[in-house]
Amino acid sequence: MITGKLPRAQLTYLPTPLEEAPRLSAALGGPRLWIKRDDRTGLTFGGNKPRIFDYVFGDVLAQGCDMVITPAGPQSNHLREVTAAANRLGLKSVIVIFGADGSEELQGNRLLFDLLGAEIRYFSTNHHDAYYDPALLEFTEKIRAEFEAKGHKPYVVHFATRSGVLGTVAHVEAAEELAKQFEAMNRVPDFLYVPTGSGVTTSGFVLGFKHLGIPIRVVGCSVIWPPAQTAGDTVRYANAGAEELGLSTRVTAGDFTMLDATEGGYEVITPPVSEAIRLLAKNEGILLDPTYNGKAMATLIAQIRNGALTAGHTAVLLHTGGVPALFGKNKELAS
Template structure:
């Protein structure tokens, strides 16, 4: 029995996702060997890491009899796009609260897809997900959904759903370990983007529980080092309690690289644009500036400063997010 098999789960994606060699990218960087874990090919809407997460979160919502799901995030949120798609698949109404909205509506990228997916969309100028005023807004939407005859389910990462999202990537760690067994050499390091941190937390917890010794670096996309690391450790250990895992995660179990972090409202840096172009022009793999482009830039910088030998094998976890790329068209200078 797997580590997460006792949890409710809704079938939304195509798993396992591929673990693909990237020989032309590896050659362009002078080694080491790079493998790409293609969670961007997970299947729901345009795929991404949130498909895996919402198999567990929406599985829990269905088990509780929910008929509407409510969540908040920014206008280009991959989470909200995948939530809306998954809710539609399972017959629930998606209700989205877009945060940090102060200007006119611009229908591009994920914001456009929210409309195609038929989500009920609300906006607020509040940007901080930990702001009590945002929680009050979400509570109001839950109350309105109840008054309209729905049984609402709130997706709010600091609560239960963040722990379930972490469990989803414990499952991903089990999937990776099975794929590692078919390789001709053991991976020595893994890179991924770290945002709110459940994805990073789940992979760290799962890989360490399964006695995997490879290095793990989460490239923080927005938060400073200490905050990002603390969030990941908290999610991992809360999830360990949920799953009945005795292993606990600490500072030494993984690294956080915050050298690529930037506010989501800022244009992509030159390093991020170069990373996106390099992946596209060597492997035909598309990244985006907010998450995966930063993770790739962090990995590339580590390779170029000599952190790895040509004989090492690195795993890059592609967490998706393609629609967000189209909100940054003017930043590439073409």
């Protein structure tokens, strides 16, 4: 295994299934479609985060840290899974929620932070994408100093720190896992559609497949930032991952496709997203979240309708989890 030397916290159940979705293909008039069920990776409601935190918390333990601090938005899957991972490993955790102040409704992931017993701090901002805001990082560092003064050894989980590169590494491993599943199927699909936020998850697949020489085209569906910006971040994460793993392979923006899935805005459900969620649920009994996977599936469907994906193609959708976000969107999703 390419990633074999790095410590892991054993938080995942791998490999996840790769399931064909024939009724969905028929409903859409082809292509052949598969779903990579990374909504079943483990912790609470699975997703890409347990894969990432297997390595991040491996590093937390290897460095002898006794607590983690991490920032994200009020419906973040990341905050839910950091808290769950820390609970599983008996570590203290503090989550920093930006764009909320404690008056927000306890629903979706925000309810789950509460059930998991997260210690919460609030960072005031009007920006939904404050993740890389230097003021947020400064706020997080102040919390680190506060706990250091109390005798703790905190570890900050943020993709601008070592956590980002470990997320890439985790998804190089996921690419290797998929490559074995393709070998067993005797077929390499044409495309892997990946719901994309920071680009960390996508970067691991791009690097992993390129390094292994697997001729599948990774198609990121950028739901937060403009695709050119996300593509640049994906390249940076991929090449930092290559360095971390001592691989000579390097990635450029030409190695993958990054599509625009920002229509309507972050966390806003448009009619095509609602249609995509209902279509997969009705035809295959699989639920997608509205923020990432619903948007990626809507993008895939648009590609079929505009002729970029044809009945002769085969495509995989990576299901990155996040399903609790559905429950906060009852009004928008009601039929």
